[in-house]
Amino acid sequence: MQHHAGWPAMASGTFEAASRRGQIYGGYMAKAKDTVFFCKECGAESAKWSGQCPVCREWNTMVEAPSQSAQRAGAKVMLPGRLLSGAQPKTMSQITAGEEERTATGIEEFDRVLGGGIVAGSLVLVGGDPGIGKSTLLTQVCRRLGLFGCNVLYISGEESLQQIKLRANRLGEFSESVKLLCETDLDIIEEVIKKEAPQVCVIDSVQTMFRPDVSGAPGSIAQVRESTNLLLQIAKGLGISIFVVGHVTKEGVVAGPRMLEHMVDTVLYFEGEPQGPYRILRGVKNRFGSTNDIGVFEMCPEGLKEVRNPSESLLTGRPSDVSGSIVSCSLEGTRPILVEIQALVAKSAFGNPRRSAAGIDYNRLSLLIAVLEKRFGLNFAECDAYINIVGGLKIRETALDLAVAIALASAHLDFVVPSDVIAIGEVGLAGEIRNVGQTEARINEARKMGFKKCIVPASSLKSLKNTDGLNIIGARNIKEAIVAARS
C-alpha cells in the first residue's frame, strides 16, 4: 500500500474521511495497519480518528501518521540496557551499577543543570524559542569539550558551514577535534557518526532532520518520532552523548508531540525574553540527576557568559528614589535569585485601560489588580498598568505576588519603597498574604545582598530561625504589607 506524500501534515480529516479510508483499507487492517492516529499533545495512539483524544481529552489533536509497524524493523524503540542484559530478567542484587560516566564541560552553569556533566550515551533534548541561543550554547559546549581533546561532531540542518563559522568566530578558538557537518538525511548522518565515532554529537535541530524511508515532511510527527528513535539507538548502542535541539512550537511543546520528551533521557529548556540579555537553562526531566537546578547565562557579543551571581547582576543599575520598584526573591530550583519588579501606573488616554505583564503571567497581574481594587481600595479603572521583571526573566512563582502588588500600589500612590526592602509572599483573593516555600533561603539571599527589611507572610514568622541583622515584618494582609513598605 502506498503512503500519501505529506500524510501527517494533512488535516486530521473528518469522521467520514476516516471511515471511508477504513472501508478502503478494511481488508488490510486486520493484519497490519499502515497508518494510525496520534494525539499531538500526549502522543496517545489510536486506530480510529476522533475529534477528542481518548486519553488526554484534548480536542482536535488527533493527526494521522504511519504506524510503527509500517516502518522498517529497526524502528523499534531501543531500550537503554537492552544490549547489555538481553531479555533475561534479573534481581536487583544481580545488577551492578556504578556511577555514570560523566564529562564536565567546565561551563559550570551547564554542567550543574545536567547533574554534574554529560553522561555517556545519553540523549538530551535542548528546547527553546527560535533565536534564544540554543545553537550558541551548544557551539560553546562543543568548543569547551574540544579544548579537552574530546571528539565532537556538530551536525546542523539549519545553517550553512559559513554561518556556523561566523558565529564560531565570535566565540573564540576551536580545537581540531571539533568537526562540523551540514546534513539533514539521518541515514547519512548515522553513517558519518559511526565512522567518526565522536564522544559527543549535536543535532541542530530535530525539526530539520528526516529519514528517507519514513513518509512525511521533516518536522512532521512521524519524522520527529522516527528521527529521535534512530538517535536513541545510536546514543545507546555506541555510547555517544547526543544533544538534540528542538524548537518550541506555538503550543509551547517541542516538535508537537509530547512523546519526544518521553523518549529522551533529559529535557532542558533554554528560556528568557529575547530582548533581554539573561537566559535560563532549566531541566524539566533528567534521568541522571535532579531537575532542581538552573543555569543562568547572559547573551553578550562574544556569546553566552555564565552568570555566577544572578542576584548581583540583576540588581545592578537599580534606580533609587523612584516609585513602583521593589525587590523580591524567586526560588529557581534550589537557587534563590533576587529580582527587581517595576510597575508603572498611568492615566489611560482612552476609555479602555491597558495591562501589560513582562516576565509574569498576565492573568496573575489582572488578579492582583483586582485584589488591590477590592481589598485595598485602589482604583485602576482609568489607569494603564505595566509590570516588568528587570533583566527579561520569566517567573511563574506566586512568591512574587506580594512584591508585584506593592510595586503597583507604590506606582499608583507615588511613594518610594526604600531600596533595602524586599517582599516575599503569595497574595490570596481575600487580600491575605500566604506562606511560600523556603522563606528562610530567600531571606538569606537578601541578607547576602545587603537588604535590611524583609516583608514576609506573618504565618512564616515562626518557621524562620536565623533572622540576624534583618528587620523581619510579618504581614497578614495586603494592607499591612503596603503600610510596612511605605515606612
Ligand code: TYD
Ligand atoms: P542562536 O544560537 O542562533 O539561537 P537558536 O539556535 O536558539 O535559534 O542565537 C541567536 C541570537 O543570539 C541572535 O539573535 C544573536 C544572538 N547572539 C549574540 O548576541 N551574541 C553572540 O555571540 C551570538 C553567537 C549570538
Ligand code: MG
Ligand atoms: Mg539555531
